[in-house]
Amino acid sequence: MVVEGTPGYTVSILRKNCFLDKMADDYPGINILASQTAEWNREIAQTVMETFLTQFGDEIDGVYAFDDGMGLGVISALQGAGKEPGDVAVVTCNQFGEGWDAMKAGWHSGSNKQSPIDDAILAIQTAIKVANGIDVPALQGIETPKVLPSNVDDFERPSW
Numbered sequence: 001m002v003v004e005g006t007p008g009y010t011v012s013i014l015r016k017n018c019f020l021d022k023m024a025d026d027y028p029g030i031n032i033l034a035s036q037t038a039e040w041n042r043e044i045a046q047t048v049m050e051t052f053l054t055q056f057g058d059e060i061d062g063v064y065a066f067d068d069g070m071g072l073g074v075i076s077a078l079q080g081a082g083k084e085p086g087d088v089a090v091v092t093c094n095q096f097g098e099g100w101d102a103m104k105a106g107w108h109s110g111s112n113k114q115s116p117i118d119d120a121i122l123a124i125q126t127a128i129k130v131a132n133g134i135d136v137p138a139l140q141g142i143e144t145p146k147v148l149p150s151n152v153d154d155f156e157r158p159s160w
Contacts, residue, residue, distance in 0.1 A: 001052050002035035003045050003065040003074055004081045015093060026051050035060060035081075038070045046080075053081050062089040068111060069101035075107045079128030097158045103149055112144040113155055 002019070005012035016091035023030055034055050038045035045065060054061060058074075065071035070093035078088055085106030092099060102108040122142055129136050147155055 001033055001056070001060055001063040001068045002051070003048055003063060004035060004037045005040045005066040005070075012066060014087055018047060024032075030062075038065075038073065039088045040067060040070065042069045042073040045070035046076045047073075049077035050080070055075060060088055062091070062109075063088065065092045067094050068092045068096040071108065071111070072098055072102065075102055078107070082091075094144075095158060096160055100147070100152065100155070100157045102146055103147065103152045106149070108114070109149065111147045113126055113143045113158075114142075115158070118142050 002016070004016060015155070020032075024110055035042045038050050049063065052063075063071075063074050065074050070073075071090050074090055078090070086109075086143075089109040090107065091110040092108070093112055095103075095111035099108055099111055103111070119142065122140060126136050126140065147153075
C-alpha cells in the first residue's frame with residue numbers, strides 16, 4: 001500500500017518515483033496493491049488506510065506513507081482495526097516526534113531523520129553566501145539517516 005502526498009507536487013513525484021524504482025530494482029516480488037493520495041493530511045491518511053483495510057484486509061503487510069504525519073494516520077487506522085504492533089510494516093519519511101514514539105512502541109518500522117532545523121540552517125547559510133557574492137551549488141543536500149527500531153535510541157526525539 002502507498003499513501004501519497006499531493007499529486008503534482010515535486011516532493012510527491014520524487015518520493016513516488018524513487019520508491020517505485022527501488023521496489024522494481026531491489027524488491028521485484030513485492031506487490032503494491034493500491035496507491036492513493038492523502039494530501040499530506042493525517043486524518044485523510046487514516047480514512048485512506050481504513051478503505052485499504054476494507055478492500056484488502058489481511059493481504060496488507062506493509063505501507064509506505066510519504067511523510068510521518070500520514071504514517072501516523074495509517075497507524076491510527078491499523079489500531080482501530082484491531083491490528084497489533086508489527087502486523088503491518090509502516091515506513092515513512094521525515095520522522096516526527098509522535099512517529100518516534102510509535103517506533104518505540106513497535107508500530108512504526110522505519111523512517112529518516114529530516115530536520116526542519118537543519119533545513120533552516122542550510123537555507124540561512126546559503127542566503128548569507130549569496131548575499132555576499134559567494135557561489136553556491138545549484139543543489140545542496142542534507143544527510144537524512146535511516147531511523148529504524150534497531151537504532152531509534154541513537155536519535156533524539158524530534159520536537160516537531
